[in-house]
Amino acid sequence: MSSIQSCGIYARISRDEDGSALGVARQIADCTREALRRGWPVAQQFVDNDVSASNGRARPEYVRMIHAVETGQIDAVIVWDVDRLTRTPAELETFINLADRHTLALASIGGDVDLATPQGRLTARIKGNVARHEVEQQSRRLKRKFDESAAAGKPHGPVPFGYRRITKTDEDGRGSYQQDVIYEEEAAMVRDWYRRIADGETLRSIANELNGRGKTTKAGNPWVGAVIGRMLRRPAYLGLRKHRGEVVGPGNWEAIIDEDTYDRALAILSDPRRIPPRGREPRYLGSGIYLCGKCGGVMRPVVQAKESENVRAPAYSCSTCQRTVRKMQPIDELVEMLVIERLSRPDAALDLSRDPSGLREAMAARDAIVARMDGAADEYAAGTITVRQLTRITERLKGDLARAEGRVTSQQPFTALAGMTGAGAADAWAAASMERKRAVLRELVTITILPAGPGIKFAPEQVKYEWKGAA
Numbered sequence: 001m002s003s004i005q006s007c008g009i010y011a012r013i014s015r016d017e018d019g020s021a022l023g024v025a026r027q028i029a030d031c032t033r034e035a036l037r038r039g040w041p042v043a044q045q046f047v048d049n050d051v052s053a054s055n056g057r058a059r060p061e062y063v064r065m066i067h068a069v070e071t072g073q074i075d076a077v078i079v080w081d082v083d084r085l086t087r088t089p090a091e092l093e094t095f096i097n098l099a100d101r102h103t104l105a106l107a108s109i110g111g112d113v114d115l116a117t118p119q120g121r122l123t124a125r126i127k128g129n130v131a132r133h134e135v136e137q138q139s140r141r142l143k144r145k146f147d148e149s150a151a152a153g154k155p156h157g158p159v160p161f162g163y164r165r166i167t168k169t170d171e172d173g174r175g176s177y178q179q180d181v182i183y184e185e186e187a188a189m190v191r192d193w194y195r196r197i198a199d200g201e202t203l204r205s206i207a208n209e210l211n212g213r214g215k216t217t218k219a220g221n222p223w224v225g226a227v228i229g230r231m232l233r234r235p236a237y238l239g240l241r242k243h244r245g246e247v248v249g250p251g252n253w254e255a256i257i258d259e260d261t262y263d264r265a266l267a268i269l270s271d272p273r274r275i276p277p278r279g280r281e282p283r284y285l286g287s288g289i290y291l292c293g294k295c296g297g298v299m300r301p302v303v304q305a306k307e308s309e310n311v312r313a314p315a316y317s318c319s320t321c322q323r324t325v326r327k328m329q330p331i332d333e334l335v336e337m338l339v340i341e342r343l344s345r346p347d348a349a350l351d352l353s354r355d356p357s358g359l360r361e362a363m364a365a366r367d368a369i370v371a372r373m374d375g376a377a378d379e380y381a382a383g384t385i386t387v388r389q390l391t392r393i394t395e396r397l398k399g400d401l402a403r404a405e406g407r408v409t410s411q412q413p414f415t416a417l418a419g420m421t422g423a424g425a426a427d428a429w430a431a432a433s434m435e436r437k438r439a440v441l442r443e444l445v446t447i448t449i450l451p452a453g454p455g456i457k458f459a460p461e462q463v464k465y466e467w468k469g470a471a
């Protein structure tokens with residue numbers, strides 16, 4: 001009979017790189033069988049989940065086992081193999097000393113490892129070194145895996161805004177890999193930002209507009225221009241894979257933006273002259289917004305310097321075919337008139353809503369609160385309630401009203417229009433910044449400048465307008 005009173009089983013789960021690692025259940029089953037065979041009563045089990053052996057992460061169960069040895073709770077340890085026990089040669093030496101002091105018996109499935117004999121220690125040290133070597137191999141394998149996945153165009157790192165990451169099965173059905181797929185709701189925003197930057201809008205104004213609509217980043221933070229700038233510089237949006245700071249080739253995901261638009265936006269973003277003086281705004285209502293009636297290209301302003309001879313009036317000119325050129329002022333005046341008229345219609349907000357039911361409900365809820373406020377005022381006037389009651393009712397309803405207003409705003413799908421519609425539309429338009437006006441235009445209407453021959457006077461029919469979002 002053995003003299004062992006109580007033994008502990010120590011098992012460790014380590015990184016399973018090629019599927020050959022030993023499951024912890026198997027380790028424990030084998031060790032328990034070994035204890036039975038030896039007639040060692042099993043007192044405790046210690047299991048560490050040591051997924052990355054190389055990073056020196058704490059092993060609480062190993063520490064607990066050492067404590068159990070030191071306090072005499074166990075006088076033997078069974079491990080599947082010695083390489084499960086310690087991770088570094090130094091750790092092994094400490095364990096050998098411990099075993100010496102406490103006359104600890106150590107067994108492994110492969111056989112006794114008698115740490116009391118020189119031969120046993122040598123065996124343990126060799127195994128320990130082999131294990132160490134394997135840990136080093138593992139981190140090399142891991143690095144190679146990253147290189148390989150870069151070469152294969154597989155995504156790595158945080159998922160870019162505009163995508164969702166999905167796991168796909170390999171063609172042979174044995175492994176899996178990750179792929180980023182376009183998430184249209186966000187991707188549409190990203191495309192819109194590239195276009196607006198190419199049109200001369202600032203990062204800051206894009207951020208302001210997003211924050212004004214209550215949009216946040218994926219992390220739930222407000223948008224900041226610099227963050228958007230960094231995002232737009234990512235070659236990931238072109239479908240390109242970056243590795244160690246360099247583009248290494250196509251990714252296995254779809255591009256969100258075409259190269260032309262990307263290049264144009266990036267040229268602007270990297271232009272040192274772009275560092276805008278504070279408060280600089282776009283100066284022309286239709287620049288990059290109005291479309292050419294001949295080719296569908298966007299119109300750009302043609303403005304001559306005052307010093308040049310034969311100064312011509314500022315005009316919009318097609319940036320693509322260059323064949324449509326029209327004086328700026330009458331077009332802008334007409335467009336402003338049309339827009340203000342449109343915004344002034346009492347149903348403007350409703351008309352433009354993609355799903356009017358939510359907005360209608362929110363507006364009804366808000367109107368009901370206003371009606372209750374009016375009702376309370378009437379009752380006070382009629383003497384049915386006191387001024388204090390009126391104040392209390394009004395105070396309570398004020399909070400409700402603010403929340404209801406918030407819901408109305410959030411239900412408006414075209415939020416550059418928030419506060420721009422209804423009876424005050426003309427004043428709101430006059431007070432709005434050029435950026436705001438351009439944002440309203442973008443959301444509200446498509447303006448196409450129809451071609452007219454040289455010398456032909458401006459006529460309203462030369463401006464075609466199509467309201468967006470209208471049924």
Ligand SMILES: [Zn+2]
Nearest residue numbers: 292295318321
């Ligand atoms: Zn054109």
